[in-house]
Amino acid sequence: MAFPMSLSRLWNAWPRPWSSPCLSQVLSVLFCLLLLSALAGPASAAIEVHRFDNPVTQQRYQDLTDNLRCPKCQNQAIGDSNSPIAEDMREQVVVLLEDGRSDREIQDYMVRRFGDYVLYNPRLSGRTWLLWGLPAGLVVLGALVIGLIVRARRRAAGQALSVAERERLNALINRERTE
Amino acid sequence: MKRRLLLLIPLAIFVLLAVFLYQGLSLNPSARESALLAREFPDFELSTLADPEARVDESLLEGQVSVVNVWGEWCPTCKQEMPQLLALADHGVRLIGIDYKDTRAKAREFLTTYGNPFEVNIFDPDGTLGFDLGVYGAPETFIVDAEGVIRYHHTGYITPEDVERVILPEVRKWRSQ
Numbered sequence: 001m002a003f004p005m006s007l008s009r010l011w012n013a014w015p016r017p018w019s020s021p022c023l024s025q026v027l028s029v030l031f032c033l034l035l036l037s038a039l040a041g042p043a044s045a046a047i048e049v050h051r052f053d054n055p056v057t058q059q060r061y062q063d064l065t066d067n068l069r070c071p072k073c074q075n076q077a078i079g080d081s082n083s084p085i086a087e088d089m090r091e092q093v094v095v096l097l098e099d100g101r102s103d104r105e106i107q108d109y110m111v112r113r114f115g116d117y118v119l120y121n122p123r124l125s126g127r128t129w130l131l132w133g134l135p136a137g138l139v140v141l142g143a144l145v146i147g148l149i150v151r152a153r154r155r156a157a158g159q160a161l162s163v164a165e166r167e168r169l170n171a172l173i174n175r176e177r178t179e
Numbered sequence: 180m181k182r183r184l185l186l187l188i189p190l191a192i193f194v195l196l197a198v199f200l201y202q203g204l205s206l207n208p209s210a211r212e213s214a215l216l217a218r219e220f221p222d223f224e225l226s227t228l229a230d231p232e233a234r235v236d237e238s239l240l241e242g243q244v245s246v247v248n249v250w251g252e253w254c255p256t257c258k259q260e261m262p263q264l265l266a267l268a269d270h271g272v273r274l275i276g277i278d279y280k281d282t283r284a285k286a287r288e289f290l291t292t293y294g295n296p297f298e299v300n301i302f303d304p305d306g307t308l309g310f311d312l313g314v315y316g317a318p319e320t321f322i323v324d325a326e327g328v329i330r331y332h333h334t335g336y337i338t339p340e341d342v343e344r345v346i347l348p349e350v351r352k353w354r355s356q
Binding site: 071072074084085088092111112113114115116117 | 213214280312314315
């Protein structure tokens with residue numbers, strides 16, 4: 001119910017370039033964003049979170065369940081899904097954490113069973129080099145293009161007028177003025 | 180002329196990207212490689228559906244090629260899959276069931292209603308063996324060779340076409356190894 005209403009409000013409140021932006025508009029946009037985030041809250045609250053006595057372990061559990069992907073779902077972390085397999089995986093994370101395993105060992109444990117699919121942060125391997133390398137490659141490419149443009153402009157600027165050309169230019173300008 | 184050709188670079192990049200991304204549209208997002216292939220069947224020690232006192236382990240899978248099917252009474256597609264499994268059994272394929280997250284009473288009723296193609300059913304009420312097999316939903320099917328190594332992993336329902344086109348050829352292939 002509240003969702004379409006907030007959308008229309010967002011639309012009305014959106015600053016339009018043809019009207020002057022005023023504070024109330026900005027405030028109502030902020031209000032709508034707040035409303036939307038409040039709507040998103042209850043969805044994750046339904047999933048039971050395991051409580052550890054040790055805050056460090058609690059944080060590790062949080063990070064692990066946020067970064068392991070549910071194999072049954074298209075795009076949900078196991079900490080964010082209530083599918084039975086996500087529940088089993090969370091339970092297994094608890095067991096392994098209490099067993100004193102490292103984060104890496106727990107991730108390996110899941111990958112051995114469910115494949116690389118479960119890692120939201122894919123590891124660097126023969127299959128993933130393009131994934132990791134492409135952004136860096138694009139940055140290098142961009143730097144190259146910028147370098148080429150800068151060089152071309154510099155070269156153009158370097159071709160200044162000779163003394164004779166400047167005199168002729170001045171003569172032309174002066175003639176224009178006196179006419 | 181050379182400068183003009185340089186202007187075509189963005190178009191070339193666009194075409195390349197378009198072809199690449201267009202291919203992505205036809206991929207099945209739930210299809211993925213199994214992490215279990217060419218690995219030994221995981222160690223386990225569980226009872227059978229027929230006998231709570233019995234104990235079976237991974238040695239059950241050694242000696243001949245087996246088709247291992249993960250099923251449960253609660254799983255609607257498993258019911259639709261039963262005729263295909265019965266057909267496989269008729270072809271002389273050795274079928275081992277894993278009764279996944281189920282109760283004995285319900286599972287037995289299921290087999291009475293839909294038929295029992297299985298030589299043995301491993302009873303896995305907590306889904307521990309299923310977890311070690313990377314099962315994330317029933318039905319799932321594995322082909323295990325005579326050495327107890329997993330050779331094929333089928334997620335989801337086996338269609339009547341799959342029996343002839345995929346499962347039987349795979350079983351024959353691993354039998355002849």
